[in-house]
Amino acid sequence: MKNIDTLINARWVIPVNDDRVLEQHAIAIDKGVIVDLLPSQQAIQSYKANKVQHLDSHALLPGFVNAHTHTPMNLLRGYADDLPLMIWLNQHIWPAEQKFVNEDFCHDGTLLAVTEMIRGGTTCFNDMYFFPEQSARVVKQTGIRAMIGLIVLDFPTVWGDGPDHYLEKGLQLFDEFKNEANLRLAFAPHAPYTVSDAPLERIATLSSELDVPVHMHLHETHDEIIGSLEQCSERPLQRMDNLGLLSPQMIAIHMTQLTDEEIELVSRTGTHVVHCPESNLKLASGLCxxxxxxxxxxxxxxxxxxxxxxxxxxxxxxxxxxxxxxKGVSGDAQALPALEALRAATLNGARALGMDDFTGSIEVGKQADVIAIDLSAPATQPCYDPISQIVYSAGRDQVTDVWVAGKQLLSGQEFTTIDKAQVAKKATDWHARISSGK
Structure with missing residues (x-):
């Protein structure tokens, strides 16, 4: 009998890398790594674990990978709703950011976001915002996994004076955090309409030399396309290709405005696409x-x-x-079936971030980034197919347990690395400050 750290037994295990749903199985974890996946009865006979859990009505699956977010902006939730993108940005969000964003805003906003994400079963996120060192600090503090974007813009902001300064600071952070186990870094030029050719060419070179991904909003709205045609005489995607940015290192966000020829270009270059359906719907940006x-x-x-x-x-x-x-966009009820949707929220996200060799699925040898969802709730009963129930019926309140690299961050819906009351107080304090305009 082999000694290990943790043995988790569950009603179902959903590896995600294939189409299996394993009943009455266990995950054996040692030193943060999945060392075995086997029937529970066999696991009990094969392993002696320091901690054994029995989740008799739960499904175990890889943690969700939120492949695009701006975590500090949790402090602006509900600040400017029901507006199109450019009015939302120019008249509300950017002025608020100029007034309130600082190191504390980014730390406290990221902590609020990470609290929400862990509670909902997210074990990894891909971020883009100012003061990325503060987001990295929260990642280290809480134990979640992340790719932190090193933002680049043509114009000065609270975090930098211009493209050269952003890149200088970003490269310093790359050196500082490159050996952190739960942290990866990416270049994060904001969008084609906010970053000119020269810094984008430099980013393409640095990305290739350092093997660092590029995380960028691209083809988000029809207005973006029109503006690019007027200013550059070409569509943004073609411009990015001409600059050498379309490759397996490119993480293209939104991509709601695509021709069939552009889809072929994206496929041929190995560019990854991150779909943000609810934000695109809310801002009326378009449909990917x-x-x-x-x-x-x-x-x-x-x-x-x-x-x-x-x-x-x-x-x-x-x-x-x-x-x-x-299904609605394609007119095909078989489009993005449940298992493919679950892969898009887990393994495909890990692949986009270049992390699929160690996370995104439940496989022997991968990091134990695992979540448990209780399917005994009325909303998910009766359970004919646990994958369908998770995709079409389950709510994030049914997530009970979360592990990242074998460390339990949520245990029976209680946080182990976060003071929830302190997070709530900081959010309340920021609300008072922002709503008063001071």
């Missing part, structure tokens, strides 16, 4: 052709975008919206 992209062999992941435009970081809800929207 998920079914066409998937059929073309493009890796499509799911993100929530920030809570200021969603207004939550609920990956279960986002996954359900993505699945339903894919």
């Amino acid at each position: 052709p998920v079914d066409k992209l998937s059929k073309a062999g493009v890796n499509v992941a799911i993100g929530t975008d920030g809570a200021a435009s969603n207004n939550d970081l609920d990956m279960l809800g986002e996954m359900r919206t993505a699945a339903l929207l894919a």
